[in-house]
Amino acid sequence: MSFVMAIDDPGPYGRGRYDWNMTPEVDVTQWRKGSQWFEVNREVGIEIVKDTVYYPKFKEFCRPSCYSDEHYIQTMLSIETPQSLANRSVTWVDWSRIAAHPARFGRVDITEEFLREVREGQTCLYNEKNSTLCFLFARKFAPSALEPLLELAPTVLGFG
Template sequence: MIEAERRLLANALLDFSNERFVLLSESCIPLFNFSTIYTYLMNSTKTFVEAYDLLGLVGRGRYSPKMMPLVKLSQWRKGSQWFQIDRELAVEIVSDKLYYMVFKKYCNPDCYSDEHYLPTLVSIKFWKRNSNRTLTWVDWSRGGPHPSRYIRTDVTIDFLKYLRHGTTCEYNGHNTNICHLFARKFTTHALDRLMRFAPKIMQFN
């Protein structure tokens, strides 16, 4: 998974006009129109890689002591794989051999690199420029190994308004209620209602 992400970044870096890089899945939707998303990303002084220290089996329990001394348990982080980064960090990720090889060797079966490699790498080396959050909204409240999935009947005006402005966070040193630019997991069955509400709620043209 990490090798695939690095290849995507490497190919995107070949275009020198690309300054921001966003990883999305086929089940992600935009919550705002293009100009709003573009302005938010380009004006940000931070990168957006979620990283937090989680106790228990799915957090610190996935750490291997064999990663020492390069990665200590106290440095081990978990987070969403759905990142939003700048060109400088993208270059660092693609060119990293040291941490990548440690994860490739010791983060296996019960350890999921896509949930730990970037959060750990960024927290160790680039934490000053990172926000420690993702711009992609996802709901894990129902429990289980996968986040909540949304079908046609889940898509309502109130729900979309909540996704757009229902939380608060920090952006460039100021509080804001625009914390997520994207959301997942939406099925193809939700597309017709999303298309119906998009012009009114999200100001799509």
């Protein structure tokens, strides 16, 4: 499976960014949004590189409020190879603090409890088995977070 989050978001950041000039190649019901961070296997990577159908539409019509890194790969792969997508991101982020951007964590945020929640706070499927290790990495840490992260790494993360 390739870790590409591709969701049908009916709101302003999803379908609200759709341009009707994308038809007939991309209908609004096929329009997807997802994280800019992703991982694809070789076969899916080849599909992306050889695409001559969807990319020209995105190049021409994905303008100001449309962001290719949040829509192109997600939409194209959802249409062409939906069975190959895990439909989740490789990154853990916290969207609860700010609407347009994920939260940024600094020194005061970094505690053992916080790191355990990031690592084990969710359940997901991995190789068709339940797992609490759902993401490859977390993001949006301020420079001030470095020292407490390094201090807690041996205890919480098991290395360092």
